[in-house]
Amino acid sequence: xxxxxFISYRREDSSAWAGRLSxxxxxxxxxxxxxxxxxxxxxxxxxxxxxxxxxxxxxVLIAVIGNRWLTSSDRRGTRRLDIPEDxxxxxxxxxxxxxxRVVPVLVEGATMPEAGxxxxxxxxxxxxxxxxxxxxxxxxxxxxxxxxxxxxxxxVREKREEKERQEAEQLQKEEQERQRVEPQAQVPSSVPPxxxxxxxxxxxxxxxxxxxxxxxxxxxQPAEAKPVEPKPxxxxxxxxxxxxxxxxxxxxxxxxxxxxxxxxxVLIYLAFRSxxxxxxxxxxxxxxxxxxxxxxxxxxxxxxxxxxxxxAAIPSPSINAASTKEELPRTALDDAxxxxxxxNSLGMKFVPVAGTQVLFSIWDTRVQDFRVFVEQTxxxxxxxxxxxxxxxxxxxxxxxxxxxxxQGPSHPVVGVNWVDATWFCSWLTEKExxxxxxxxxxxxxxxxxxxxxxxxxxxxxxxxxxxxxxxxPPPKGAGNFAGEEAKNDDWWSFLPVIEGYNDGYxxxxxxxxxxxxxxxxxxxxGNVRQWCEDWLDDTRHYRVIRGSSWCDSDPVNLRSAxxxxxxxxxxxxxxxxxxxxxxxxxxx
Numbered sequence: 001x002x003x004x005x006f007i008s009y010r011r012e013d014s015s016a017w018a019g020r021l022s023x024x025x026x027x028x029x030x031x032x033x034x035x036x037x038x039x040x041x042x043x044x045x046x047x048x049x050x051x052x053x054x055x056x057x058x059x060v061l062i063a064v065i066g067n068r069w070l071t072s073s074d075r076r077g078t079r080r081l082d083i084p085e086d087x088x089x090x091x092x093x094x095x096x097x098x099x100x101r102v103v104p105v106l107v108e109g110a111t112m113p114e115a116g117x118x119x120x121x122x123x124x125x126x127x128x129x130x131x132x133x134x135x136x137x138x139x140x141x142x143x144x145x146x147x148x149x150x151x152x153x154x155x156v157r158e159k160r161e162e163k164e165r166q167e168a169e170q171l172q173k174e175e176q177e178r179q180r181v182e183p184q185a186q187v188p189s190s191v192p193p194x195x196x197x198x199x200x201x202x203x204x205x206x207x208x209x210x211x212x213x214x215x216x217x218x219x220x221q222p223a224e225a226k227p228v229e230p231k232p233x234x235x236x237x238x239x240x241x242x243x244x245x246x247x248x249x250x251x252x253x254x255x256x257x258x259x260x261x262x263x264x265x266v267l268i269y270l271a272f273r274s275x276x277x278x279x280x281x282x283x284x285x286x287x288x289x290x291x292x293x294x295x296x297x298x299x300x301x302x303x304x305x306x307x308x309x310x311x312a313a314i315p316s317p318s319i320n321a322a323s324t325k326e327e328l329p330r331t332a333l334d335d336a337x338x339x340x341x342x343x344n345s346l347g348m349k350f351v352p353v354a355g356t357q358v359l360f361s362i363w364d365t366r367v368q369d370f371r372v373f374v375e376q377t378x379x380x381x382x383x384x385x386x387x388x389x390x391x392x393x394x395x396x397x398x399x400x401x402x403x404x405x406x407q408g409p410s411h412p413v414v415g416v417n418w419v420d421a422t423w424f425c426s427w428l429t430e431k432e433x434x435x436x437x438x439x440x441x442x443x444x445x446x447x448x449x450x451x452x453x454x455x456x457x458x459x460x461x462x463x464x465x466x467x468x469x470x471x472x473p474p475p476k477g478a479g480n481f482a483g484e485e486a487k488n489d490d491w492w493s494f495l496p497v498i499e500g501y502n503d504g505y506x507x508x509x510x511x512x513x514x515x516x517x518x519x520x521x522x523x524x525x526g527n528v529r530q531w532c533e534d535w536l537d538d539t540r541h542y543r544v545i546r547g548s549s550w551c552d553s554d555p556v557n558l559r560s561a562x563x564x565x566x567x568x569x570x571x572x573x574x575x576x577x578x579x580x581x582x583x584x585x586x587x588x
Contacts, residue, residue, distance in 0.1 A: 006055055010072055055091055060156075061091065061101070067108050093121040412523070420572075482496075528547070
């Protein structure tokens with residue numbers, strides 16, 4: 001998604017909330033896409049024009065409304081909203097006037113003002129659906145805000161692309177029509193060089209000249225054929241060496257570039273079909289993201305750093321085991337049980353899960369597993385992730401090797417996106433097929449959303465249970481979440497934790513540190529969130545992510561049925577990893 005966000009707030013009313021929301025949004029968007037105010041206007045600049053210029057360039061305006069937003073007064077006692085030059089009034093009025101999406105955000109228990117309490121150019125604000133954000137449910141509430149902003153930006157992008165497409169088509173039609181009606185330049189008749197000619201009948205004329213020689217076209221001519229003279233108002237043919245046609249307009253050029261992008265996607269698809277991982281391919285980080293360190297949404301912003309990768313064009317290994325027409329011979333994979341897992345070349349253990357036709361890795365892919373993949377292929381899985389240290393987020397620069405906190409070889413790899421995980425599965429499939437370690441007709445891939453639900457214990461997508469059962473807070477040893485152990489971390493001073501629960505790990509823990517579930521799988525709740533194979537919906541912009549992580553504490557986010565949204569395939573986050581399954585390859 002592309003687009004910009006403007007956060008409107010009153011300093012004496014809600015500056016702390018605005019800053020906190022800005023930090024959360026920056027986990028999903030590049031910082032240069034978010035504007036908080038225009039109080040840095042240069043001297044001598046008309047601030048009314050400056051406000052209109054900045055706000056008009058944005059696609060969404062977030063109006064943060066606290067308890068003093070409506071009644072705040074200047075030093076003379078005049079209510080600020082009654083002053084036409086008040087910056088907050090100008091910001092919101094400009095957005096409403098220009099049809100920009102305005103999202104009222106109510107903080108500190110504030111309520112939406114009534115129309116009679118607002119100046120005329122702000123009365124339309126009361127018709128906007130407001131979002132309440134509180135301290136105790138900040139994670140869930142801010143998540144809703146991120147999702148709402150993401151959907152708004154997506155609609156803006158779609159409308160902009162549709163408008164550009166229509167303009168390109170219209171210009172193309174006009175160009176074709178112009179070429180159809182444009183008079184053609186005089187072109188010599190295609191008469192064979194040996195066609196007969198009739199000289200002038202003048203006596204003693206000698207050799208006929210060009211003026212006295214008539215070339216007869218031997219082809220049948222219409223009975224009353226008359227020469228067609230160009231209309232005087234039409235432009236003359238272009239001089240020699242030129243085409244006389246208009247240059248292509250910018251929308252047409254955009255259309256051709258889109259066609260070229262499609263061609264690139266096809267080439268990437270063909271490359272993937274050959275099952276050869278491409279080294280040094282890093283997914284781009286784009287505008288609205290969901291792999292933020294806290295929310296699991298890195299950016300889908302198009303930065304200049306890593307080489308972008310068309311994730312949507314990358315197919316995954318087969319998903320539907322039922323589509324296999326050919327019966328595969330029985331192998332050691334088929335004899336695996338929860339007590340006797342099948343072990344692959346990297347030491348990853350796989351067990352069958354009743355209700356699915358795949359074998360699940362009993363734990364998330366580890367740092368040591370992913371390191372082998374990178375070292376053997378040269379794959380570049382870096383870029384687009386915020387550094388996460390004891391002092392909080394430090395901007396871009398973190399990688400799966402150094403996410404901002406200590407990781408051992410047996411810890412789950414983090415900072416990997418859906419594209420990275422898919423290439424890992426493809427590489428491991430090809431590697432073990434070549435070595436005879438993975439039986440023919442089998443391949444590695446990510447679990448589907450439905451398979452993950454079955455593995456976590458959701459037979460009918462119940463929303464009322466947790467991976468450990470029904471009780472809250474979690475019982476001792478339930479998993480790695482944001483418990484009281486996080487209070488020793490300075491960064492957690494303003495974030496909620498699960499009171500009464502302590503798992504001993506402020507960040508990630510080694511895989512298998514807590515009890516397995518009934519299927520023999522570890523960390524299906526906590527430690528890291530996990531990429532799934534599916535697209536989130538038919539828009540095909542986001543991939544499904546399931547499970548919770550070491551920084552999650554909200555009861556809603558920890559439920560087994562919870563699905564993280566706005567997870568673009570290129571997003572990287574210190575809270576997200578992946579788990580592999582072994583599946584039968586499709587016959588298609």
